[in-house]
Amino acid sequence: MEFFSGKTKVFCVIGDPIEHSLSPVMHNAAFKHLKLDAIYVAFNVKKEMLEDAVRGMRGFGICGMNVTMPHKTAIINYLDEIDSVAKFVGAVNTVLNTNGKLVGFNTDGIGALKALKENGVEPRSKKFLLLGAGGAGRAIAFQLAKEAGELRILNRDGSKAKLLADALQRKFNKKIVGGRLSPSVLKKWLKDVNVLINATSVGMHPYNSQTLVERNMLRPELTVMDIVYNPIETRLLKDARSVGAKVINGIEMLVFQGSASFEIWWNQPAPISVMREAIMKKLRRRESKP
Numbered sequence: 041m042e043f044f045s046g047k048t049k050v051f052c053v054i055g056d057p058i059e060h061s062l063s064p065v066m067h068n069a070a071f072k073h074l075k076l077d078a079i080y081v082a083f084n085v086k087k088e089m090l091e092d093a094v095r096g097m098r099g100f101g102i103c104g105m106n107v108t109m110p111h112k113t114a115i116i117n118y119l120d121e122i123d124s125v126a127k128f129v130g131a132v133n134t135v136l137n138t139n140g141k142l143v144g145f146n147t148d149g150i151g152a153l154k155a156l157k158e159n160g161v162e163p164r165s166k167k168f169l170l171l172g173a174g175g176a177g178r179a180i181a182f183q184l185a186k187e188a189g190e191l192r193i194l195n196r197d198g199s200k201a202k203l204l205a206d207a208l209q210r211k212f213n214k215k216i217v218g219g220r221l222s223p224s225v226l227k228k229w230l231k232d233v234n235v236l237i238n239a240t241s242v243g244m245h246p247y248n249s250q251t252l253v254e255r256n257m258l259r260p261e262l263t264v265m266d267i268v269y270n271p272i273e274t275r276l277l278k279d280a281r282s283v284g285a286k287v288i289n290g291i292e293m294l295v296f297q298g299s300a301s302f303e304i305w306w307n308q309p310a311p312i313s314v315m316r317e318a319i320m321k322k323l324r325r326r327e328s329k330p
């Protein structure tokens with residue numbers, strides 16, 4: 041929209057820090073492309089102001105909200121309803137405001153699965169090894185438990201991975217195993233899997249050289265997906281590409297979790313390529329700055 045009016049719908053993301061969020065650029069590009077009379081803004085909300093911020097959403101009639109660190113779990117206390125996936129995961133990243141009723145969703149797992157499928161990976165017949173049982177890891181594990189052929193979960197704190205695997209196994213009546221991340225278990229569990237997903241923060245800027253998986257453990261038949269998107273190509277993905285494995289970078293999950301939020305708010309398909317291009321343009325501009 042060229043001009044905003046009294047009818048313009050407002051969407052936002054809240055978090056702290058928030059200034060580097062790519063969500064405004066992604067969603068505003070989508071709104072503009074579809075000629076929707078709407079705007080998406082970012083608010084820095086401190087922990088102790090979260091309840092006021094949610095009240096503000098009701099008061100101002102903000103139509104939809106994304107939620108990021110550190111509010112994803114705490115916000116559950118202030119919403120009217122939590123969808124069953126977000127409840128299981130224990131984290132909300134999307135809020136829909138329907139006539140004052142606030143419902144919380146989690147689109148991280150759906151986004152990850154969509155990223156896989158859109159990149160040619162059909163999960164049903166595949167064995168997955170997921171690294172990480174934090175917020176993002178739990179969300180991805182939930183969708184994989186539902187859709188994948190087989191799932192193994194490793195986490196630095198092994199008890200989290202085991203608890204998650206047990207809960208998913210009970211829920212989906214499928215064999216799902218969890219354990220503590222160590223080089224020896226990783227090597228053993230990685231041997232016959234088709235897809236490896238890093239859902240930990242390892243490799244994120246400024247620790248670009250870090251990886252949980254040594255290059256010599258990687259094989260050309262593997263697909264390797266990383267949820268870290270800064271840098272776009274993490275050390276793990278670089279190593280995977282260099283051995284001939286298929287790689288899916290963190291921008292894909294970012295775009296598809298965003299598109300899933302868009303679809304919850306607008307009930308119409310999101311313009312994926314427009315959203316991806318807006319993010320890439322912003323990142324290229326950031327990278328070219330000294």
Ligand code: ATR
Nearest residue numbers: 172173174175176177195196197200239240241242
């Ligand atoms: P997010 O919401 O982005 O998933 P999180 O809930 O804080 O963030 O989860 C971070 C994940 O990265 C966790 O799986 C964490 O492992 P622990 O549960 O053991 O803390 C993992 N992680 C972070 N730093 C790590 C490191 N140096 N080695 C291995 N795993 C790490």
